[in-house]
Amino acid sequence: MGEQEKEASLPSKDNFSEWYNELLQIAKIMDVRYPVKGLYVWHPFGFTIRKKTYSIMRELLDRDHEETMFPLLIPEHEFMKEAQHIKGFEEEVYWVTHGGTSPLEVNLALRPTSETAIYPMYKLWVRSHADLPLRLYQIVNTFRYETKHTRPLIRLREITSFKEAHTVHATWEDAASQIDEAMRIYKEFYRRLAIPVLSSKRPEWDKFPGADYTIAVDSLMPDGRTLQVGTAHHLGDNFAKTFEITYEDSEGEQVYAHQACYGVSERCLAALISTHGDDKGLVLPPEVAPVQVVIIPIIFKKPEEVLSACEMVAEDLKDAGIKVKIDDSDKRPGAKYYKWEMQGVPIRLEIGPRDLKNQAAMMARRDTGEKEQIPLEDISSTIKDTFADIHQNLYSNADARLREHIFLCEGLEQIKDKLALGIVQTYWCGKEACGKEMEDVIGAGILGIPDEQPDCKGKKCPLCGEEAANSIYIARTY
Numbered sequence: 083m084g085e086q087e088k089e090a091s092l093p094s095k096d097n098f099s100e101w102y103n104e105l106l107q108i109a110k111i112m113d114v115r116y117p118v119k120g121l122y123v124w125h126p127f128g129f130t131i132r133k134k135t136y137s138i139m140r141e142l143l144d145r146d147h148e149e150t151m152f153p154l155l156i157p158e159h160e161f162m163k164e165a166q167h168i169k170g171f172e173e174e175v176y177w178v179t180h181g182g183t184s185p186l187e188v189n190l191a192l193r194p195t196s197e198t199a200i201y202p203m204y205k206l207w208v209r210s211h212a213d214l215p216l217r218l219y220q221i222v223n224t225f226r227y228e229t230k231h232t233r234p235l236i237r238l239r240e241i242t243s244f245k246e247a248h249t250v251h252a253t254w255e256d257a258a259s260q261i262d263e264a265m266r267i268y269k270e271f272y273r274r275l276a277i278p279v280l281s282s283k284r285p286e287w288d289k290f291p292g293a294d295y296t297i298a299v300d301s302l303m304p305d306g307r308t309l310q311v312g313t314a315h316h317l318g319d320n321f322a323k324t325f326e327i328t329y330e331d332s333e334g335e336q337v338y339a340h341q342a343c344y345g346v347s348e349r350c351l352a353a354l355i356s357t358h359g360d361d362k363g364l365v366l367p368p369e370v371a372p373v374q375v376v377i378i379p380i381i382f383k384k385p386e387e388v389l390s391a392c393e394m395v396a397e398d399l400k401d402a403g404i405k406v407k408i409d410d411s412d413k414r415p416g417a418k419y420y421k422w423e424m425q426g427v428p429i430r431l432e433i434g435p436r437d438l439k440n441q442a443a444m445m446a447r448r449d450t451g452e453k454e455q456i457p458l459e460d461i462s463s464t465i466k467d468t469f470a471d472i473h474q475n476l477y478s479n480a481d482a483r484l485r486e487h488i489f490l491c492e493g494l495e496q497i498k499d500k501l502a503l504g505i506v507q508t509y510w511c512g513k514e515a516c517g518k519e520m521e522d523v524i525g526a527g528i529l530g531i532p533d534e535q536p537d538c539k540g541k542k543c544p545l546c547g548e549e550a551a552n553s554i555y556i557a558r559t560y
């Protein structure tokens with residue numbers, strides 16, 4: 083058995099579902115063998131990608147939010163306020179009913195999302211308009227008894243990396259501007275992961291329970307379906323009325339606050355892996371790669387000379403803040419290339435006796451496969467410039483692929499045809515009954531109304547033929 087065959091082989095990405103499941107195992111992202119459905123275990127390598135990804139999210143939020151942490155368990159009477167008024171999560175919530183062998187006086191919900199844990203505290207914390215705007219977030223695990231097909235990073239019953247921001251504002255308009263800001267933050271966050279996203283306003287029947295409206299960002303998965311990778315909800319004063327969150331305004335009046343909340347989960351990592359990966363495995367944007375450069379010593383003779391040169395280059399790169407690893411194991415070079423390509427390492431440096439003579443190294447890029455000799459002199463800045471190239475290249479490839487998979491359609495048949503390939507942009511009269519009937523007829527959901535609206539003049543709703551009020555996206559979704 084050759085070295086290669088010993089490694090589990092990765093299916094072609096054309097068979098996306100198999101490729102995705104295998105890659106999570108082979109590249110040591112998550113282990114799916116935990117004995118509870120919908121719960122998965124982070125491998126340290128995958129956890130490092132998570133850590134780097136969420137440090138970007140923290141960098142963006144910490145500009146004008148504060149991070150905190152609320153309890154996991156929510157008393158039934160607080161949680162049921164949500165169910166009575168908002169009818170959101172009572173079918174998805176897990177309950178804790180015992181402490182040891184004794185039944186609890188009050189059943190406790192495992193947070194499916196934290197409105198009903200946080201807002202009783204906001205009632206105590208928000209007193210005057212001087213306390214507003216309040217912008218807090220937490221990155222926690224949440225629990226949802228998902229009945230649809232569970233899948234690591236995409237649909238979990240324990241969402242291990244749930245970033246939820248909950249903000250409080252003096253007016254409806256202030257909360258609306260916060261929603262716009264949340265979308266700006268999400269687009270920047272995904273830009274840093276080299277992932278292009280579409281943002282659109284969800285149709286009324288698909289908004290977050292208790293929200294006035296929901297805006298979502300979706301990414302395109304390799305099988306032409308979209309993945310909802312972030313949502314922002316304008317909560318109006320609905321929750322403020324339920325949880326009595328009021329503030330004293332400048333005239334001394336008690337006023338209900340207006341709120342926004344917005345969330346991203348580990349789906350951002352599902353999008354990262356799926357958007358950039360290829361038949362050789364992960365392809366990671368340098369900013370979130372646990373290993374950014376791997377150095378492979380090419381040893382024929384004079385091993386100590388080659389190894390000390392590799393050490394020197396590694397020191398150089400480490401001093402420049404680059405995550406570097408020397409693979410001096412006794413594997414054959416080919417087996418090393420296979421392993422580190424699978425792990426998505428953005429740059430490989432090969433250094434052998436010939437390179438030493440030329441005071442150079444052979445640099446191989448993971449995104450394009452290109453190899454070129456680069457001087458050891460000033461190697462850190464060459465590597466950093468290449469990182470920027472790689473990031474830009476990943477983004478523009480993904481953006482081109484997204485654009486190629488948006489099909490402008492007008493008739494129902496054409497819509498059905500193109501939905502098999504990707505995202506349909508079409509028109510809608512704006513009537514709910516018509517929208518829902520259209521979903522039934524074409525067998526896919528209205529993703530939403532994109533903020534950038536083309537001119538709908540003279541355009542017709544494909545179902546009822548009336549004047550189009552909006553252009554919409556339709557897609558098969560996860």
Ligand SMILES: Nc1ncnc2c1ncn2[C@@H]1O[C@H](COS(=O)(=O)NC(=O)[C@@H](N)CS)[C@@H](O)[C@H]1O
Pocket residue numbers: 194195196197226228235236237238239241245246247248290310311312313315343344345346347348349
């Ligand atoms: N079961 C799940 N597994 C993984 N991610 C999920 C799951 N359910 C939802 N998400 C992700 O979490 C995001 C936020 O969830 S949500 O229900 O839309 N919104 C909220 O819960 C708001 N309270 C956000 S603060 C969704 O956009 C989706 O990307």
Ligand SMILES: [Zn+2]
Pocket residue numbers: 510511512513516517543544545546547548
């Ligand atoms: Zn219509």
